[in-house]
Amino acid sequence: MPIISKTNDVVTVIFSFAVEPEQQQELIDRMIDALETTTRHQPGFVCASFHKSLDGVRVFNYAQWRTQADYETFAQSAQDRAIATQLSQFQLRDSHIYEVVISKPDDADLRIRKGDRIHFAEFRVKPENQQRLIDLERENVEIALQHPDLMSANFHRSLDGTRTANYGQWRSLDNFDALLKEPKYESVREYWKGLAENEFHLYEVVYTEPSE
Incomplete structure (x- = not known):
């Protein structure tokens, strides 16, 4: 199964789609078919996991490859x-390597499983601001992890310098709104302003290859 880790000797490829809610499952089915018939047989492919947003308007794939060259060849x-x-x-909204x-806490279980809510x-x-944004993410991640349902926060940087991304794993999303409203998390909601544009959605993991 996919594992998020700074120590994995892999590159991560994330691509996301915008969809109408009535198209979301059709896209997932097509992605699964393409993965099972083609992608997973390619040299250098390690794993993939498909996610559907709970509001129905996004689908993204979190995939790992042995090397950037393996992925680019495919x-x-x-x-x-x-x-x-x-x-x-x-x-297709976005596609980056x-x-x-950053993966916190240090002892978190970072496996991606079907049914997870994230x-x-x-x-x-801008590339000149990416490292500053990462530094601020590192400063604020411990505050976010005070939320009792947030199990891990995993920040990624795109190799072209134009993105960072946080994959947050949750026990439950029932109280997610506390992160958006409670004063104790104010810096978590603000640190990126003036440096970046931010968009987030809540997701369910619907497929992993290999599976558990």
């Missing part, structure tokens, strides 16, 4: 072009 192949054709009716730079926050940033 991305330039006829097989990947065929997959792109299969998914062309859906709006990342590395994990939040995924994407930050668009």
Whole structure:
């Protein structure tokens, strides 16, 4: 199963789609079919996990490859072009290659399992501001982890310098709004302003390869 870790000798590829709620399951089904018939057989493929937003408007894939070269070879192949054709009716919002730079707490279980509920926050940033944003994420992550239901926060930086992303694993999302409203978390809601544009959604993991 996928494991998020700074010590994994892999690169992470995250791509996300915007969908109409009535199209969300169709996109997931097509992505699963493409993965099972093509992607998982490619040299360098390690794992993938598909996520659907609870509001129905996003789908994203968190995938790991042995090396950036392995992924780029596949991305330039006829097989990947065929997959792109299969998914062309859906709006690809973002696609970047990342590395994990912060995983807290140190003893967290970082496996991605089907049925998990997570939040995924994407930050668009200018390359000259990316490291400053990461430093602020590192400063504020311990405050966010005071929320009793947040199990881990895992920050990634895109290799092109234009993104950071937080994959947050939760015991339950029932009290997620506390992070958005309670005064104790105010700095968590504010640290990125003036440096980046932020968008987040709440998700369920619907598929992993390999599975448990």
